[in-house]
Amino acid sequence: MIGVQLFEMYRVSVIVPYYNNADTIHRCVRSIFEQEPDSKFQIVEVIVIDDGSSIPCPAFEDRSYSNTVLKLVRKPNGGAASARNYGLDRVDSPDFVAFLDADDAWYPEKTRLMIGEMLANNAAIAGSLSVSHTFYRSDPSQNTILVRFWDQLKTNRFLTSTTIIDVRGMEIDEIHFPEDQWYAEEGDVFLKILHGKKGILVNQVLIDYSSGKAAFGQAGASAKLWKMQAGEIRNYYRVCKRGHMSFCLLPPFLVYSFLKYIRRVLITQLKRENKRA
Incomplete structure (x- = not known):
């Protein structure tokens, strides 16, 4: 069982899969350390998983910035799902788990706004819009967009790098990604979480997603339609x-x-x- 709250503030673990992202990893990690502080939570650890890269993840100069522990672990190549699971198996009793890919970066207010909305809406999972993903924006006056199981079943509402999961009371295998699947594997996890629970999209752009890469039709895994x-x-x-x-x-x-x-x-x-x- 994970997600037992041991301290006054909620504990947040951030998992970053890395594969040959040497040009962007420092920007990615810096965006985590530059999250705006809040009395409700503390980012207690950032786990970077080098997934058998041919360009190894560079060492980080500061491994104990603020109250956050930065861990760099290496494993044989197994894909993004395998890397995320490797990180999940090494988290230290978090209340919330967030994911961020090594070529993406958060806006400073992201964690504060999203966890605040999750607590206010009793949401098990939350995502946000990104620089190139504003297709779910409805009424700009809405702070959040409700996402139910059947909504997610029709169309994936969440980008993994925007996602935060409330893991209090969950078993770790409930948020394991299917390692035998290299494309759209995150959708299976989101559907498991949303069955009998609700999720939200924070109706703001809170992440720079791969410097504006589109959801499909361009570089990376998303080009493999x-x-x-x-x-x-x-x-x-x-x-x-x-x-x-x-x-x-x-x-x-x-x-x-x-x-x-x-x-x-x-x-x-x-x-x-x-x-x-």
């Missing part, structure tokens, strides 16, 4: 096997997923044509 599609389908099957959705509902969700895939392909092709123009 078909593999992302296959990952989403696997998530649907896992949901059914857990008994969280009837297998009778699987066919319409597969059709819906395929239509989303066609749309992504068309948008990607249109972007490429516009670039050539």
Whole structure:
């Protein structure tokens, strides 16, 4: 069992998977240390996991900045899911776990605003908008957007680097990522958490996401549209096997997923044509 509150302030652990991100890792970690302080929580540790990089993660000069412990661990390459799980297995009794990829950076107010909204809304998971991900913004006067299980099942609302999870009372394997899946694997975790619970999106841009990389159609894993599609389908099957959705509902969700895939392909092709123009 994790997430037993031992101190007056909530304990936050941050997990950063690293793979050949030498140019951005210091910016990433610095953005964690520069989070605005708050009386409700303390970031107690940052765990950077070097996932068998050919460009090893550089050593950090300051390993005990403020009251936060910075840990650098190395493991054989196994993918982002494996790296995040490796970090999860080494957290020190947190109340909240946050994830940040090594090529992303948080805005200074991110943790303060998000944990405050999570506590106010009794949310098990929270995400935010990012520089290039404002597609869920609705009424700007809304502080948060409610996310339920069925909302998440239709479309992934969360970017992993924006995500904070309230792990109080949870078992560690409840937030383990499927290591046999390299694309859309985070969606399975979010669906497990949201079954019987609620999540929120903080209706603000609070992260610089890979210097503006789009959700699909550009560099990195998000450019592999078909593999992302296959990952989403696997998530649907896992949901059914857990008994969280009837297998009778699987066919319409597969059709819906395929239509989303066609749309992504068309948008990607249109972007490429516009670039050539």
